Amino acid sequence: xNDRDDLTPAERRAFEELPRERAPRxxxxxxxxxxxxxxxxxxxxxGAVASRRRLAPWLVGAVAASLALFAGGFAAxxxxxxxxxxxxxxxxxxxxxxxxxxxxxxxxxxxxxxxALVALNQMNDSADAPTRAKARQAALSALGAxxxxxxxxxxxxxxxxxxxxxxxxxxxxxxxxxxxxSVVWF
Amino acid sequence: MTxxxxxxLSAPADRELAARVLAGDEAAFRDLxxxxxxxxxxxxxxxxxxxxxxxxxxxxxxxxxxxxKLDAFRWESAFGTWLHAIGVNVAREAARKRERxxxxxxxxxxxxPAAEPxxxxxxxxxxxxxxxxxxxxxxVLVLHDVEGFTHEAIAEQLGVTAGTTKxxxxxxxxxxxxxxxxxxxxTSA
Numbered sequence: 001x002n003d004r005d006d007l008t009p010a011e012r013r014a015f016e017e018l019p020r021e022r023a024p025r026x027x028x029x030x031x032x033x034x035x036x037x038x039x040x041x042x043x044x045x046x047g048a049v050a051s052r053r054r055l056a057p058w059l060v061g062a063v064a065a066s067l068a069l070f071a072g073g074f075a076a077x078x079x080x081x082x083x084x085x086x087x088x089x090x091x092x093x094x095x096x097x098x099x100x101x102x103x104x105x106x107x108x109x110x111x112x113x114x115x116a117l118v119a120l121n122q123m124n125d126s127a128d129a130p131t132r133a134k135a136r137q138a139a140l141s142a143l144g145a146x147x148x149x150x151x152x153x154x155x156x157x158x159x160x161x162x163x164x165x166x167x168x169x170x171x172x173x174x175x176x177x178x179x180x181x182s183v184v185w186f
Numbered sequence: 187m188t189x190x191x192x193x194x195l196s197a198p199a200d201r202e203l204a205a206r207v208l209a210g211d212e213a214a215f216r217d218l219x220x221x222x223x224x225x226x227x228x229x230x231x232x233x234x235x236x237x238x239x240x241x242x243x244x245x246x247x248x249x250x251x252x253x254x255k256l257d258a259f260r261w262e263s264a265f266g267t268w269l270h271a272i273g274v275n276v277a278r279e280a281a282r283k284r285e286r287x288x289x290x291x292x293x294x295x296x297x298x299p300a301a302e303p304x305x306x307x308x309x310x311x312x313x314x315x316x317x318x319x320x321x322x323x324x325x326v327l328v329l330h331d332v333e334g335f336t337h338e339a340i341a342e343q344l345g346v347t348a349g350t351t352k353x354x355x356x357x358x359x360x361x362x363x364x365x366x367x368x369x370x371x372x373t374s375a
Contacts, residue, residue, distance in 0.1 A: 014307035
């Protein structure tokens, strides 16, 4: 069989008319770059190094969700492990030298954050309303701070954008006075 | 592979960009990505059978593997050729996984019904027919009839003999024609 002789002219023409290129979605480029950064194949750029500094508030925010529970004075013993783990995550993230290490710290802090929320749900009935509200606000602040950082890392990430959009809308709905934004940082 | 290579003039620029990528220059990577991804994405899309999300996964994995191996690339071929060769392998793995999830019209190796060569083919119909082929047939058909690679180059890429790719191309074309052929009188109902 000769290479292309087996095709009729119409068939050959149809093959030739098929597009050879396809424009990728802009999000794909960010996805690929992020994947390379996660694997340490591309360094964290200066902007993201600055954002690594901003990561500390994110981590602090995550810890805030946990510590808010302590502030209420209940179930402290249950959380000592999480608190010390989170504190270690903060200092570890600050000292981390590679994208992989930072990603690991983020993952660990995220797990602590979710664990604190689970605990908060379990404690809902026994905690008093102001303490619950404070813990809930701390949790939402951490969520917003995390979404902001993710948006810095991946500007086209739809989930981060949706979270930020939702939080902005919520803020606007709940804003009785101009400066009621309360972010709980510890 | 020789066909489908990036233009000669772009080779030095690719090499320069690659050197900068190895030095940690993200902007250089983005330049390289933007230069080669449109063709890589289209190739991946055909090889995985038209599933956009699968094709994007292929593109991502291809760039990861290429970047991992970049310092070992000897520049004996054009960067685009090398990248697409990686992409073909990644896409074949993806296509195999995908193949397990769907029922192909003809399993690889099965004999498609005989069909006459066609006098008229719409590219869109051809694209659909290619997507419907079993992964093995599709790969050879795409690399040969769309991308223009020789049987020898395809055989080297796929790790088979040229005789095998010729046989696969024969059956792939036959299967595609059977998919594209209008129903003939007397065969329906």
